[in-house]
Every structure is written in structure tokens, then in C-alpha cells.
Amino acid sequence: MNSEKIEIFDTTLRDGEQVPGCKLNTEQKLIIAEKLDELGVDVIEAGFPISSPGDFYSVSEISKLVRNARVCGLTRANKKDIEAAAEALKYARRPRIHTGIGTSESHIKYKFNSTREDIIERAVQAVKYAKSFVEDVEFYAEDAGRTDNDFLARICEEVIKAGATVLNIPDTTGYCLPEEYGAKIRYLKENVKGIDKAILSCHCHNDLGLATANSIAGAINGARQIECTINGLGERAGNTALEEVVMIFRQHKDLNLHTGINSRMLNNMSGMVSDLMGMTVQPNKAIVGANAFAHSSGIHQDGVIKNRETYEIIDPADVGVNESSIVLTARSGRSALAYRFKHIGFDVTKNDLDFLYKEFLKVADVKKEINNEDLHVIIETFSRKIV
Template sequence: MREKIHIFDTTLRDGEQSPGCSLNIQEKLKIAKRLELLRVDVIEAGFAIASPGDFASVKAIAETVKDCRVASLSRVLKKDIDAAWEAIKMAAAPRIHTFIATSDIHMQYKLKMSPDAVLQQAVDGVKYAKGFCNDVEFSAEDASRSNPEFLYRIFEAVIKAGATVINVPDTVGYTMPEEFFKLIKGIKENVSNIDKATISVHCHNDLGMAVANTIAAAKAGATQLECTINGIGERAGNAALEELVMTFHTRRDLYNYDLNIDTTQIYPTSRLVSKLTGVKVQPNKAIVGNNAFAHESGIHQHGVLANRETYEIMTPESVGLTQNKMVLGKHSGRHAFEDRLKDLGYQLPKVDIDKIFDDFKLLADKKKVVYDGDLEALVQNKNGVQKEVYKLKEFVINSGNLITATATIKLSKDGEEMTCASTGDGPVDAALKAVDNMIDDHFVLEEYSLNAVSEGKDAQGEVIVRISSNKTNRLYLGRGLSTDIVESSIKAYLNAINKLLNELEFHGEVKLNEK
């Protein structure tokens, strides 16, 4: 009989903690809905007490997702647990995930608590959480560097207190597969009531071992595996969901496990997370990289043409890639357009398809061929902010190598239009300065990147920016898309500013100056 493995996705909690990966509520909901389509067993929606924004997004996900468990992280503190429960209580299947550090170095220098005090606080926290929610997960932070005997004691105590899942994190990515196998096996053999709880693991990738360590833990008896899409997360990231799932899927001869995952949703989920976080997937990334199913050398191409299994151990279709090469252009109809979106893994409501189809037609007038990358970019471009405060109406650029670049920008806000001109060191600099002058505020452009989303000289350019402001201590990501890179730049800049404005309005904080 095949053993059931549960996939616990922490993209929206640990993944979002990656520098620059901050997401707004709408973006988190988009990812949560995609994770639901992927059929993960648990979505860790966030750390409810971390901020009002985190609380609101966890609550929104809990109220929206119906086919997955929804968890919120909390320390073993009553105020954390209260916030977690308040955020997830409307979920179809809520879980409180509480934790405390258990390694000597963490207890001595971070917590400044004795092992006995840590154990008591863990038990008290689990008991308190159990009063709200039947499903309680307890994590021993830095477990892989903890004294195994202490882990046995604390796990036995929290299970007795009501924990249904005990999690063994390799918090700093320190352990090796053989060590981690031994640790999980030791927990199974030395925690007397371990049969009353699920063993979970959460591995980081600091030494590149996250996936290998997670697999070793599964072989030793762990049945919940915590991971993220594209392996994003703190520092070097977490175990990558797509790598774990496709390892078990491809090597069924070695791993006798059943997973609930719909593997055909892996690629579109990966692309969505990459687009919304602004974190690119490296081309040679396993499973979801652009080169994962690409063959350039003559020997490889010859083999694949003769039999794909010569160089492909899984099919592109199995992870949600399509081999359909149908070309879309300005004469393509709505039926072909919708079929292509479905082939790419997008299941959208009619109102969104209508909007994207209109954008597609406008793009097709500018380009001879609309590629898959163009379509994906159009879809992702609809994942906007809550409210588009400032909108781009017109822009005129004068630039050259013998003149100072000048930009004249017209924006609209609440139905009123405003125009400003500015000079700068190039057309993009001039345009963004004109925007700053109209909004009467100064933003710091922390990061700017430009990428072609498809092939050809007429490719759409996607600009990704990250800005900061003295109004908050966060970075705001903006995306803009156009066949004109100056227009892409202005749209991306406004997208980030609008996110900032939405957050300030959501929290009832002071707004930016207005003209």
C-alpha cells in the first residue's frame, strides 16, 4: 500500500519573507487560488500578528480557499495565537501553527530561557491554541541543531498537550541527508506518543540540500513536507515544491508515496509566483526553468526526435507545459485565444478573459505574432493593485545623444488630469522625475529591470521596479508591460506608487502629498 504524503505550502509565509517579495492582498489571493488548483494539502497563508496587512491577507485567504487547510504561523504566545485564530477561524479547515526555538544557541542567546522554561511555554502555547482549534501544529525552530533528547521530551509533551502535527525544521539549512534521516528515525523511535501526531519537516537550502534532506526525512517516516513554489524563502530559500513532487512522481520505483498534487498546475503556478514576486526563475532551474525541456546540442536533439525518453525523464505536459505551437495574431478569434489560455494553465472568469482579449487584440495590431510569453504577461498584468489611484493618459518623449532628454507626462487621478514636463539623464529618468513632480513626493528607485517577454524585435518589454519612500519602511514592487519600454517604465513606476498608496489608505496612515 502506498503511503500518503501531505504537501504543506509556505510560499505565502516563508516565501514572502524573501527580501523584496512583499505581496498585496490581491496578489496573495491569486497565488492561494492557484495553490488550491495545484491541490496542496495545506496553505500557510502568513504570520497573522506580523502586521495588519498580514492579518488581512491571512483572513481573506481563509475565507476564500475551500479545498485546502489554511494555517497561520504564531509564536507560542497568547497574543500571537489570538491573532492567528481570529484570522483563520472562518476557514473550511483551519490550523494554528505555533513554534519556539529549541537549539542551545537559540535558547541561550535569542530566547535567554532554560530548556525547561522553553518546554513549559511550548506546552502552554499548544494547550491555549487547542482551545480554539482542533488542528494544531508545533514547530521546534532550529531542530536540526537541537539536542535530540530535548526534542524527544518537548515533542512528547506538546503531543500530550494536543498537537496534531510536530514539525522538525532545518531552519538554517545545516544538516545533511543521512543526519536528518537519523534524526527523524530517532523521533519516531523515542517519542512514546508519536503515533498520535503527523511528523512534518521544513528544510532550508543554505547548503543546497533542502530537497535531498526532505526526501531523506520522508524515507525515515515524515508524512508532511513543507516547501515553496520555486524554492523561494529566507536566505537561500526552502525545499522547492516542484522538485519534491516531480521526484516522487518520476521515481515511483523508489518512492511508494501518494500525493494529492495536480502536477499539470506546477508550471503555471511557478510562473504566477515569479511574476507577482518579481523573482526570476533561473533558466536551468529543475522542472520549471526555461531550459528544463530545451535541447540545443545536435546529439540531444537527434535523440529526442527519435524518442523523447532518451533525454527527457518526464514530459513537459506533465508539469503543465504545452507542445501546441499554434500561432496567434490579429486575425485569431476568441475561441483560439481562450483555448490557448487553457493550454497555458489559466482558468479565468469571463470578465477577466474579456479584458485580456481586448488587450490581446490591441497587442496583435502592434505585433505580427503573439507568443505564449506575451499572453502570460497580459494575464499577469491584470493582477494589479486594489485601486489604480494614478493612471497614465499620455506621454511625449524627446531624446537623443545630442540633446537633453525631456518627458511630458499626463496622469489622471479621480477623473482630473494633470500634466508635467521634466528633463533627465535619458528618457526613463526624465519620465519618472515628471511623475515625482506631479505627485509632489520623492521615491527612491531601488531596483529596475527590463526583460523581453517573447522573441522578436517587436517583443513586449516588461519592466519591474522596486521603490521605497520615507512614508514606510517597505519596498514596493511595480510591473509595467508595453512594446514601448518608456511606457513600460512609467506603468511600472505608477504600479508601485499605487500599491504604496493603497497600503497607506488601508492602514489609515498619512497619504502622500497631492497637487
């Protein structure tokens, strides 16, 4: 079976920037946008043009810069938003307007004080108006995760008739379980007339820690675009992490799904976004965390030294990390110690190692982690004792 492509829609510069304290200036956004284009993302959501003059300017400048990816601007379902997005995107080689409205009962009743019929009408009018400016129009059904499937199918059908090319099915509150979200995508795939004219897209939030799992479930059930951010940045608990979905498809080739992302850029991309946004990546973050390829348990270290694949399913080089790291702690074993000694230029015999390991444990019980300087001190202590 031929592998199908999952388009990667990166919203680091829009949803990712909504994290408190992560505000970027235009120069910083341009740096990230250029690297995202080089990374191979299919769509860059550059911002929300109506939200501020600064955001409008940034979207406009990104539109001029990006050469390969589609450049997308977010709007609400009203004419002023759409006009602002169209103006900001006028220099883009491949512009996309992303417009939509809330569709759950909660949004319809409390946010809009409206009715289902009115919401459908507003959605259709917004898509039609956006279509008058650009060919590529994405519609988002906000809070689709908590929207009744029958109504969601109705609104999707109507916006496809109005010209929508992409249907974004957001789990806005991160509520869904993977099986539930996957079933929602499958229901739309099977029940929306004209669905072959549009791409289904996943936009999942991480409130329950399920954003990536839900996005993968969506893709397995027929979605062909995933909306995500570098490092999983985003509103509240964050969004689907780009680096996670990319590597999941690489590792699970049996899914017959792939992306166009240059995975060897992922580690550097993560670090750059972290530095520019001032958001530290948690050490145990999948794929790009400092500990993602670090081993401190003696059992794990022994296995990795003998064959990396015993405890690593990803070659670090595939995501731009030079090599796995053997971290020496009181939990480390003799093989790890010998490995690190060799790494700094000391080949030690088995008999030597017995003494060195005892000295190592004395230091390791005091310090959290043993560095190369500590190893040199241990070797010097050993040398003095055998003279």
C-alpha cells in the first residue's frame, strides 16, 4: 500500500504565541517562519491579522518571505476580520484564509446566544466571503470535540458547498479521548456529502495530555492535515507537538502515513523556538527534551552500550542530536563507567574498574551527576594508590 502524506500545519506563530510571556516581535517571527519553511511544513499560520497592527504587519512580512509553504491568516466569521487577513496575505505566493465559528451547544448558547441555523448561515457567509479573496479557505468548527456529530456533519457539508477546501475539526478544550476523536473524524469522512472536495484537519489541545494521541487517531481515521506547534506550545496546556507526530509516522511505517518534514532539523528548531519565546523545554519532553536520549540507569546503559536499539527506538541523529548520552549517577553500573572513561581517553582493565567503581560510588552518593572533571579526579586518586 502506498504511503499517504499528512500535511503539517504549523501554528507556532499564532496559537503557540498565545502562551503568556511568549510574545514575539516581527523580526523574531520572520526568523521562525523562514526556518519552518526550510523544515518543510506545508502551512504556516502566521497570525491573526485583525488582532493588532503588529500582528497584521508580521503576517504581511511573513507572506513576502515564505517561498514554499502556504501562509495562513486566522479570522473570526466576520467581514472585517476576513478583509484584514486578505490584505495581510496579498503578497503570499500561496495564501490561505482560516475562518470559522464555534459549533458546540456551549458556544452556540453561551458565546453567541444564537441558534444552530444562524451558526450555519454565518459559517457559510464567512467562507463565501473569504473565497472571494483567495482560493484556499480553511473552515474551523471551534469546539468540534464537544459538538454533536450530526450537526457537525451538517455544517461541514454546507461550508464545502460554499467553497471550503479544508475542514478543521478542533478539540478546542482537549476533552476527547483518542477513540472518540478518531470516531468523529471517521463519521465525517463517511457522512458528509462532498467530503472528497476538502481535507479534514486535526487541531488538538493538550488539556488532558492527549493532543498528540488524538491527532494520530484523527489521521488514522481519514484526516490528512495535522495542526501543531514546535515543542507543543499553545493555549493553556498546549497543542499537538509537531516533533512528536512527525516521528510517530516515521517509526510506525505500518500506518502508511508520512510527512514532508526534515526531521534532522527538529532538535535545532526546538532550541531556537525555546530561546526566542523564553519557554524552557522540559527535560523529559519526547523527541527534543534534554533527556530524550539520555540514560542513567545501569541496566539501560549496559543495553544501550551493547546495542543502541535495546532502549532507543529513534536514532538520535534522525532528529539532529549528535549521540545518546550516558549520564553517570549512583544508579550507573560498571559498563557505563568504563564507557565514559574510554570516552575521555582512559582504557581501564577489569581489575582497575573494580577499584574505580568503588571510588566512583563514593562520589556519586554525594553528587547528583558525575562529570568528566570528577572522573579525572577519580583516575588521579587511583594512580596515586597504585604508585
